[in-house]
Amino acid sequence: MSKQRLWPRRHENTKKNGVHVLPFHFIFFFFVCFAPSWPTGLQSSLIAADNARQIVEEAQKRTDAKSQRYEGVLQVFDSKGKIADKRWTFERLGSHGQSKVVLRFTAPAEVKGVAMLIVNHPDRASDQWMWTPAIERDRRIALQDRSTRFFGTDFSFEDLEERDVNQYDYTLAAGDDATVDGAACWKIQSTPKESKSSQYTKSIVWVRKDDYAFARIENYVKDQVVRRMAYSDIQNVQGIWTARQLEMADLRRGSRTRLTLEKLEYNVPLKDEDFTLQAIRRQ
Amino acid sequence: MSTATAIELDRVTKQFEGKRNVMALDSVSLAIPRGEMVAIIGPSGSGKSTLLNLIGGLDRPSAGHVRVDGEELSNLSDDGLTKVRRDKIGFIFQFFNLLPTLSCLENVGLPLHLRGWTRKKVDERARELLDLVQLGARMQHLPDELSGGERQRVAIARALSIYPPILLADEPTGNLDTHTGAEILTLIRDLHARLKSTVVIVTHDMNVAQSCERTIALRDGAIVEDVRRRAASPGEDVRRKHTGVGAPE
């Protein structure tokens, strides 16, 4: 399967997008938003005031919410075209940097009840636990393991977490004429600072100039793109522009994973005590 | 050091110790000049084989001196004696003592192998020697496949392998019929004439004794007669003393 076909063929909605749909959004959300103001000295042909940090700040502001819930459909297309479907419910509570997420698989039957708890911290890596009801065991996902694939999808565990934005540097990348699906975009490069351990050497983020929506993210290891995320089907949900379909391609394996957001709601009432290890064990 | 004398015995005594002591040689003195062909005769137990063994460095005297080619044997170590045997002496035995498992060529080459000659040189020399004893056609035969006379010829060729200055023969015809014995004797005489080596033959065959230039008779470990013949022609012996030696046993 060619790389091109991994991407949505058309961009249905060119309005603003929301970035709060999945934890892995936050990565980019945060490093884009809270990057220290840093004169890039590059690409002066862009809107003068729009340095990397401001672009990201704006994008974040437009997608703020207290909580979020949706039912996700996860489809993995491997290199042979085999498709595996899974469903989960996703609940997120709290503000950026301190949010907590519970993911709970609902289908197929074999994985029903398996849950993930992700507790993000502004100053360090998130804590992640997995709960497997059949053996009634929780397990920590160790820091060292965050680069591994998230249960056979094309996401890694690292892609699930929010990170401290101060651990990244941002610059506007070359190519002011960048367009994604016909929409003009800023290309912003984020690089983890030395103190930050990440599987990625750098990432390039495409942010649409018209609505500050994310269009595409490419993650690099050394000089090679290894994972590429595409956003599509952007709709306005409760005033927040949200991509209803995300697709992560693992370019090394030649597979991709599509996540479709169903029953998406923002600012739903969620209780803090449901976002603990004890809580995921109960259910 | 007299180089004219090939073999010299000076009051040589050999005593065998055992349950009862046997005096095999009793103060025997003897000189054999270079190039002489000598027969040693005497009855069984007279000490003639012992004498030969002492000359050949196979054995040591109990007293006295043995000099071979000017070399004093009594002072030599076992290895020294072996060296004398190697360099100066060729043995011919009554029972041939060929190794039955080796071909004629190999048997003849054996002493040369012991001297560390290369295989090529050994083969060359062995062929030459077998031709010399007129067995060139039977080189690859095993001793078992040969007649007694032929075997002895092989043994003679072996004894000659290094063209030793001294040839010692212990009853070379003792195990052969009269006719063959005469042939062998002729061969030895021929070789002696051609090679000019000193030959000592222990025998009780009077024919053999008579064909030698000199006959030494032993009895009870002592020389009882020492006869030199002027002519080399057989049958014309001039005996100084008759001691009855030579009677068939």
Added chain:
Amino acid sequence: MTLLRLISWPYFRRHVLRTLLTVAGIVLGVAVFVGMHTANHTVLDGFSRTVDRIAGKTEIQVTAGETGFDEEILDKVQSASTVRVAVPVIEAVVDTNAIDHGGQGNLLILGIDMTGDRSLRDYDLESGEDAVIDDPLVFLAQPDSLMLSKEFADKNHITVGSRLPLGTAEGEKPFTVRGVMKSSALTSAFGGNLAVMDIYAAQKMFGRGRTFDRIDLAVRPGRTIAECERELQTMLGPGFQVEPPSGRGQQFEAMLAAYSMMVNISSAFALFIGMFIIYNSFAIAVTQRRSEIGILRALGATRRQIRWLFLGESAVTGLIGSIGGVVFGVVIARGIAASIGTLISDVYGQTQSTTEALATDPRLLGVALVIGILTSLVAAAIPARNAARVDPVQALQKGKYQVLSAGESRLRAMLAAVLGAIALVCLVAPPLTSASRQAGGARALFYLGFSLVIVVALLLSPLLSLGLAKALRPLLTRLRPVEGVLAADSLIQAPRRTSASVAALMLSLTLVVAFAGMARASYDSIINWMQTALNPDLFVMPSQSIVVRTIRFPPSVGPDIAAIPGVERVQTVRDARIVFRKTPIMLVAIEVASMAQTAQRVPVAGNADQMYRRAGAGEGLIVSDNLALLQHLSLGEMLEIPAPNGLVRLPIVGIIVDFSDQQGTIFVDRRQFLKYWGDDSVNVVRVYLKPGVQMPDVRQRILERFAGQRQVFVLTNAELKAYILRVTDQWFGLTSIQIAVAVLVAILGIVNTLTVSITDRRRELGVLQAVGGLQGQIRRTIWLEALSIAVIGLTLGFVLGAINLYYILQIVQYDIGGMRLDYEFPYPTMLALVPVMLAAAFVAAIWPAESAVRGSLVEALEYE
């Protein structure tokens, strides 16, 4: 070289049978050496290779003996600054008897954390071409998920989705194969019988609670392994072993030390016996080839040349024999390896893969060749020297026999006396310097003494066998006036011919006596121990094998069983191998107070009441007698045992005889164990029944109580004892293979001697026939000669064996198992050996006797 070709080769060719027998002596000696060592290597290598392959990129492993440790240790290790990645591991070996065809045997289950493990191990779950696992999430979500090596799956025709029943702590459970690993180094570990499952599921399935067996880790780039080891050791304390994967191989090797020692002793004996066969053959050959030597000497061969001719022959014989031995050894190694594997899993609880490739170490084979040749050279040294001494004059005189050994026997006797005196000094000396008893010097002296005793026996064997032959003469004469005398005289007139065979026979019998004596003493001690220590009515275990500790009970099993009607008392035991003073020993956690009431044992050192009271109160440790001997411990000594939760510092309050482990055992009260090791699992539950209760009923109730919940095996007292005795049998059974070989070699020696004897006496036998001797009489002469050799060999063998047994028991006590065994001469075995050896001698004589009768056959053998 030319000489060898010209002189030796025809001789060999003419004496094919004798040459073969000579070579066979070396073949067997070398084969035993190669076979035993290769088998041993195979097992050790198999273990190491499995460790290596499973270790993958692991640079350091953290373990706490066998006990495992709390999960929290993982966080600690992961937080270490020098650690790049650290992953937990649980290993369990399960029997796959459910697979009926081909007996695939054991399957090694590797419990790992699927999320992080791949950074160390290369089972690619997700290779693009070959998706080996259907769905990782399903794999984790379902505890019955199993991922098999391609090798195992192919062998057993298992595909993804198949069900595979495995015995777990919760009883036999069907597992679902959810993945097949592509062939790689990892999947070939444990002979390819490898399966991977989720570590948390494995914890549950194998009753591990929340513990890990091991942490595998890789060092952060830029840091050294040594730095990492230091950091972790400091962080975790001495209760943990922090070492490269190869360290486990070393521990395994240390555990097998006792076994390896046995192998070495037996191999040495086998070679020794082979040496005598060679000596025998060459001594005979020199005598027979005297005239040939004489000719060569007359033709100018030096003594040195003659000596080298024979040494050259022996080197060639040794080389050929060694090559044969190496080949044969490799052939038998497979069988031996299998039996060692069984032994190891039965004795040490270390289940071995049965499908490992043979580890034919080229160096070992090289060493075997060198040893074979050296043995042969040493054996031929004396005959070669004698050959060099052959007097050419005498040699050339037909029919005259030169007695080369004149004066030699006097020299021998003197040498024997001197060496014997030294041996005696060696034996007596160590106690004199008892302060240095433990010192290596004392041991060296002891072994020197041992070797000297053997040497003395060998030196004296010609004299003794001559003496015995003379003593036998009247008896034989009375038995068979004609044949008896002929047989006896044959022995008496050629003591050289006989003595080497007798010596070989003596040596092999010595070996038999020693092992039989050791076996008998061990049996007595073990039975004695079992009577007192193993007196519960029933033993309840989570695994079929008492020594397999990878599957365990939770602590609740104790009370559960106690509640079953008819049960009077229950004692839970947890035993685990730990590393103590760099040696893997057994730690046994027992309920001391309860044990004191039911299985009170009399300590070797210490007062029983005090011992149980103080150990029960957690104020002391009880150690086994063998541990005390091997580690030089004494009563009252303060022991420091590193445990995961800190250093245990307790005095020895008693020393008891115990055969739980060859390297030694420490008994600790269960409460102390819980405190320091934090491990509440149970290996064995000892169950005492109420008086008058039917054992089968209770057994049934126990099985019913746990049916469907967990895997439970109930052994009766008698069954357990039978099991232990069977293991003991296996232990000695393996050595009996070597004994069989030794006896075989001895028989070869007899055949050799008789063949030569017949050749030598061909004329005599011919004369006998010519004067009207019947064929039957000749036959009987040969038979009697063989039987006489056997009788002499038996007599000397028993005497030397009796002495040897003493030394072997000493070795067992101080250097192998630390077992204090009583000296008991193994009369039953010896009595059984008499007819066996006589029969063997008779069998050995049949063919030579027939060939003696049929002159043509003799000629075919020996035409000269």
